[in-house]
Amino acid sequence: MITVDSLTRSYGAHAAVDHVSFTAEPGRVTGFLGPNGAGKSTTMRVIVGLTDPSSGTAEILGRRFADLPNPGREVGVLLDASAQHAGRTGREVLRINARLMGLPASRVDAMLDLVGLTDEEAGRRVRNYSLGMRQRLGIASALLGDPSVLILDEPANGLDPAGIRWMRDLLRGFADDGGTVLLSSHLLNEIEVVADDLVVIGQGRIVAAGTKQSLLASGETLVRAADATALGEALSAAGLTATATDGGLLVTADSARVGQVAFAAGIAVTELRAADGARLEEMFLELTASTSREGAAA
Numbered sequence: 001m002i003t004v005d006s007l008t009r010s011y012g013a014h015a016a017v018d019h020v021s022f023t024a025e026p027g028r029v030t031g032f033l034g035p036n037g038a039g040k041s042t043t044m045r046v047i048v049g050l051t052d053p054s055s056g057t058a059e060i061l062g063r064r065f066a067d068l069p070n071p072g073r074e075v076g077v078l079l080d081a082s083a084q085h086a087g088r089t090g091r092e093v094l095r096i097n098a099r100l101m102g103l104p105a106s107r108v109d110a111m112l113d114l115v116g117l118t119d120e121e122a123g124r125r126v127r128n129y130s131l132g133m134r135q136r137l138g139i140a141s142a143l144l145g146d147p148s149v150l151i152l153d154e155p156a157n158g159l160d161p162a163g164i165r166w167m168r169d170l171l172r173g174f175a176d177d178g179g180t181v182l183l184s185s186h187l188l189n190e191i192e193v194v195a196d197d198l199v200v201i202g203q204g205r206i207v208a209a210g211t212k213q214s215l216l217a218s219g220e221t222l223v224r225a226a227d228a229t230a231l232g233e234a235l236s237a238a239g240l241t242a243t244a245t246d247g248g249l250l251v252t253a254d255s256a257r258v259g260q261v262a263f264a265a266g267i268a269v270t271e272l273r274a275a276d277g278a279r280l281e282e283m284f285l286e287l288t289a290s291t292s293r294e295g296a297a298a
């Protein structure tokens with residue numbers, strides 16, 4: 001569990017993070033979304049004690065990071081995969097961390113195995129790693145102490161599609177086992193697939209938070225029928241607003257109501273579903289339009 005309460009961090013007169021409050025719950029993946037410079041990294045840095053808050057609090061498992069007796073055993077952190085010592089081999093990085101946390105060396109091999117770094121790769125110096133390999137090593141470091149909380153800043157950067165899939169499955173499994181995951185990204189699609197809850201930030205402020213389902217629930221339905229004209233007429237006669245979209249109709253009513261209208265009119269529908277496909281992206285753009293660089297310039 002991570003609890004952030006009215007957290008503010010200012011640099012001079014500028015509030016990089018401005019009264020931010022949210023929780024990341026156990027058993028769930030919480031996606032932390034925002035455009036460049038929104039305040040994601042600053043918030044995460046405060047959570048893990050690298051930056052002091054100007055006001056407000058951030059706690060992991062009910063304590064400030066600095067007050068955790070052996071933080072690596074409670075929380076796994078990956079903020080910058082490139083920040084590892086370039087002259088050490090991957091295995092050395094993990095061995096040192098394991099020793100610092102009082103863990104057996106066998107844990108190192110288990111983690112290398114888990115993240116898919118081979119013996120040969122583990123023996124290479126980190127300066128010769130690709131970004132994707134550094135991310136895998138960073139994840140291995142984060143998981144080394146068998147923590148119950150994971151905090152990851154843009155962990156999918158540099159991973160290929162198979163790597164992204166692997167990361168997603170890993171985070172899902174971690175949360176399903178009762179762990180808490182806080183995951184930042186500006187890659188909406190990446191977050192949309194894996195997150196249970198979303199916290200959206202723009203210019204240091206939370207602009208939306210809640211379950212993915214609730215944030216995506218548009219109240220709209222996408223419906224398609226072979227006879228789209230008849231369907232449009234039936235919907236309109238029932239007092240529903242329908243707009244043509246991508247070969248179908250987007251209706252401002254729930255699926256049950258749209259289905260009833262089509263059924264009553266004797267129209268066979270070929271597709272009927274809640275219109276949530278591109279909703280997150282739309283929502284993200286809408287919510288951050290006034291705060292993003294592009295929005296501000298417009």
Ligand SMILES: Nc1ncnc2c1ncn2[C@@H]1O[C@H](COP(=O)(O)OP(=O)(O)OP(=O)(O)O)[C@@H](O)[C@H]1O
Nearest residue numbers: 011015016034035036037038039040041042043186
């Ligand atoms: N040490 C610092 N000194 C001054 N300003 C800072 C400092 N760290 C961050 N900022 C500013 O705080 C704001 C938030 O930055 P932050 O790195 O938290 O955003 P972000 O959401 O992680 O962005 P990105 O996706 O680009 O990494 C930005 O305006 C940034 O310039």
